[in-house]
Amino acid sequence: MDLNEENKNGKPIIDIEHIAKIYQMGSEFVHAIRDITLKIYKNDYLAIMGPSGSGKSTLMNIIGCLDTPTKGKYLFKDMDVSEMTDNDLASIRNKEIGFVFQTFNLLARSSSLKNVELPLIYAGVGKSERDDRAMKAMENVGLADRVNHKPNELSGGQRQRVAIARALVTEPSIILADEPTGNLDSKTGLEIMNLFNELWKAGNTIIVVTHEEEVARFAKRIIKLRDGLIENDSFNHHQRITNDTSTTSSVTNQ
Amino acid sequence: MKLSEISENIKIAFEAMSVNKLRSLLASLGVVIGISFVILMGWVLSGLDQALEDTFNIIGTDMLYIDKWDWAGGRNWKKVRQRKNITYNQATEFCEKIKNAELAIPNAREFGYRIKYKNEEFQGMTFIGTKWEHSLTPAGATFIGRHFTQFEDDIGSNVIVLGYKVNQALMVEGDPLGQYVKIEGRKFLVIGVIKKQGTMLFDFVDNQCFMPIKSFQSVFGKSGRSVSIAIKAGSINNLDEVRAESEGLMRQIRNIKPGEENDFSINETKAFESTVEVLRLSVWSVGIGMTVLSFLVGIIGIMNIMFVSVTERTKEIGIRKAVGAKKRTIWMQFIIEAAILSFVGAIIAFIGCSALVYLVATFLPKFVPETAFLSPVLPYELLLIASFVSIFVGMLAGLIPAVRGANLDPVEALRREN
Ligand SMILES: Nc1ncnc2c1ncn2[C@@H]1O[C@H](COP(=O)(O)OP(=O)(O)OP(=O)(O)O)[C@@H](O)[C@H]1O
Ligand SMILES: [Mg+2]
Numbered sequence: 001m002d003l004n005e006e007n008k009n010g011k012p013i014i015d016i017e018h019i020a021k022i023y024q025m026g027s028e029f030v031h032a033i034r035d036i037t038l039k040i041y042k043n044d045y046l047a048i049m050g051p052s053g054s055g056k057s058t059l060m061n062i063i064g065c066l067d068t069p070t071k072g073k074y075l076f077k078d079m080d081v082s083e084m085t086d087n088d089l090a091s092i093r094n095k096e097i098g099f100v101f102q103t104f105n106l107l108a109r110s111s112s113l114k115n116v117e118l119p120l121i122y123a124g125v126g127k128s129e130r131d132d133r134a135m136k137a138m139e140n141v142g143l144a145d146r147v148n149h150k151p152n153e154l155s156g157g158q159r160q161r162v163a164i165a166r167a168l169v170t171e172p173s174i175i176l177a178d179e180p181t182g183n184l185d186s187k188t189g190l191e192i193m194n195l196f197n198e199l200w201k202a203g204n205t206i207i208v209v210t211h212e213e214e215v216a217r218f219a220k221r222i223i224k225l226r227d228g229l230i231e232n233d234s235f236n237h238h239q240r241i242t243n244d245t246s247t248t249s250s251v252t253n254q
Numbered sequence: 255m256k257l258s259e260i261s262e263n264i265k266i267a268f269e270a271m272s273v274n275k276l277r278s279l280l281a282s283l284g285v286v287i288g289i290s291f292v293i294l295m296g297w298v299l300s301g302l303d304q305a306l307e308d309t310f311n312i313i314g315t316d317m318l319y320i321d322k323w324d325w326a327g328g329r330n331w332k333k334v335r336q337r338k339n340i341t342y343n344q345a346t347e348f349c350e351k352i353k354n355a356e357l358a359i360p361n362a363r364e365f366g367y368r369i370k371y372k373n374e375e376f377q378g379m380t381f382i383g384t385k386w387e388h389s390l391t392p393a394g395a396t397f398i399g400r401h402f403t404q405f406e407d408d409i410g411s412n413v414i415v416l417g418y419k420v421n422q423a424l425m426v427e428g429d430p431l432g433q434y435v436k437i438e439g440r441k442f443l444v445i446g447v448i449k450k451q452g453t454m455l456f457d458f459v460d461n462q463c464f465m466p467i468k469s470f471q472s473v474f475g476k477s478g479r480s481v482s483i484a485i486k487a488g489s490i491n492n493l494d495e496v497r498a499e500s501e502g503l504m505r506q507i508r509n510i511k512p513g514e515e516n517d518f519s520i521n522e523t524k525a526f527e528s529t530v531e532v533l534r535l536s537v538w539s540v541g542i543g544m545t546v547l548s549f550l551v552g553i554i555g556i557m558n559i560m561f562v563s564v565t566e567r568t569k570e571i572g573i574r575k576a577v578g579a580k581k582r583t584i585w586m587q588f589i590i591e592a593a594i595l596s597f598v599g600a601i602i603a604f605i606g607c608s609a610l611v612y613l614v615a616t617f618l619p620k621f622v623p624e625t626a627f628l629s630p631v632l633p634y635e636l637l638l639i640a641s642f643v644s645i646f647v648g649m650l651a652g653l654i655p656a657v658r659g660a661n662l663d664p665v666e667a668l669r670r671e672n
Contacts, residue, residue: 061665064576066575066576066664066665066668067664067665086580086581087580087581087582090575090578090579090580090581091578091580093575093576093577093578094577094578095578099576099577101668105569105572105573105576105668106573107570107573109269109273118573118574118577119577119578121258121259121262122259122574122577122578122579122580122583123578124258124259125258126258127258130258166577170578
């Protein structure tokens with residue numbers, strides 16, 4: 001089944017053709033990604049699955065312009081990423097991409113509000129607008145009362161929400177989450193997935209890397225990687241969609 | 255570069271430093287020492303400059319001094335010593351005959367005599383017999399009272415004008431005017447006190463007392479010493495002409511045959527410039543070596559700590575890059591941190607040196623009078639210089655670590671544990 005045919009709502013945000021990522025380890029070459037072709041459209045909700053070492057994170061980093069492919073073509077909103085300078089890539093990461101990591105990756109010494117503001121600082125947004133937007137993002141993830149807490153004063157789930165707020169604050173074209181529930185217990189993990197669900201319903205485009213079927217169930221489309229190749233790319237007929245607007249209480253209702 | 259990025263980077267730098275206060279302090283120790291050297295050198299040099307200028311002001315830049323002795327010193331010491339004295343008669347003849355000068359006055363001088371006031375006695379005084387026109391030269395300006403008059407000069411009155419320090423020593427509180435002092439058993443009426451003029455180079459002037467030359471001769475005898483002649487050219491433009499005339503006239507008076515060397519010296523303030531130049535050079539050569547050395551240590555110290563800082567914050571760099579920090583933003587973050595580290599070192603140095611300089615300038619001259627030229631406050635230019643130098647040094651030291659941090663691969667950086 002070709003999902004790219006199904007998505008006809010305009011041009012893809014991400015258009016990857018035959019990319020490969022090869023690392024050289026001494027005299028050996030490691031093919032982290034062998035040959036992947038992939039299109040992602042607006043308001044897609046994609047889960048990337050696969051065994052450890054299959055290239056999920058590598059693909060994610062390339063999509064997020066943190067890394068560049070060794071071979072192949074990558075068009076981000078029709079712009080050729082291979083021709084971009086480091087500054088252009090930084091700018092894309094800043095404005096178009098929102099990262100959410102397994103280990104949260106918050107600045108330990110800064111308050112959660114400050115963490116959420118960080119992308120806006122690099123975007124050159126002025127102080128008062130920055131505060132407003134960061135505050136709104138914190139409200140969106142249900143943490144309006146935790147703005148002055150530092151990461152170590154928050155629970156794991158709360159930290160991940162701060163990270164999601166940081167990813168959202170620039171209103172990016174796409175949110176990339178690499179095992180966002182990997183460091184959380186299953187209840188908290190579900191809370192986070194409910195939050196992604198809400199964001200997706202609000203029109204965001206989301207890619208989630210995960211090992212867990214439970215997590216992948218939330219996605220509209222599931223890709224399975226193996227040895228740097230796409231093994232399977234299919235529509236999720238059992239997509240789990242929650243109806244709650246309240247993100248914290250939604251889990252218990254399921 | 256956006257303002258929000260710069261202010262963010264300055265905040266990050268202060269945060270990073272406050273986390274590791276002691277380490278930051280140790281890292282900037284080299285800069286503290288280096289900047290201290292710069293400040294202290296600047297302080298001594300500016301003191302020397304001031305001393306030179308003060309000296310010029312006393313001697314007068316349009317003044318020439320004909321003397322047996324050569325102020326520039328050194329060179330022909332033996333030859334100079336063998337010169338015949340300039341007699342009082344020769345000096346008077348010169349003063350009468352010179353045409354282009356505004357003033358020409360003979361000065362007879364005796365060292366190491368005692369002065370007595372009431373029951374107190376002071377040693378090591380210098381007495382100068384001169385003409386009333388001395389009051390018209392910079393060296394003759396009085397602080398209180400007056401100089402002696404032409405009449406007192408003509409009749410050889412026993413009146414005396416005290417040097418500033420002599421007055422201080424003799425009459426600690428009272429009014430000196432109208433008091434009598436005793437020199438070699440003779441009574442002199444104090445009529446004035448010369449303005450404070452002493453500088454490092456010319457400290458002894460404040461210990462000199464002036465009297466009419468006739469009175470001087472009756473106390474110390476007529477002959478047996480070399481008399482010097484102070485000549486005021488009137489203006490610096492006139493100096494060459496007056497110098498030429500003086501030389502010719504003096505050669506004629508001293509019967510020097512054509513082709514023979516002068517057996518006298520024509521001294522002027524330039525001689526002091528070269529003395530100061532020698533001092534300045536020695537301050538430089540001692541100071542510059544130590545400064546360069548401590549800056550090297552400072553640069554290595556800061557560079558080292560910045561490498562540590564970059565390594566410790568690799569993960570942070572990864573996070574910042576992932577959310578859109580550009581290379582130059584990261585680069586600047588570390589350059590600013592290094593510059594601030596170094597700048598704080600400079601501020602510490604400046605505060606430390608201010609205290610030191612104040613103490614030294616207040617107390618040292620009491621034991622070593624030659625150091626009286628040192629000012630108790632640092633010139634504010636030195637704060638500017640110290641700031642610029644330290645920021646430059648910091649940026650230099652931070653450059654390589656900053657480039658290393660900026661060039662970190664974000665994926666690699668994010669993989670780090672810390
Ligand atoms: N910097 C690198 N140098 C060499 N090999 C690398 C590098 N990064 C990744 N690889 C290799 O590329 C392959 C894919 O790695 P990747 O991190 O994408 O796997 P993954 O699917 O995310 O695995 P996991 O589920 O364990 O996170 C692995 O074999 C890994 O060893
Ligand atoms: Mg991975």
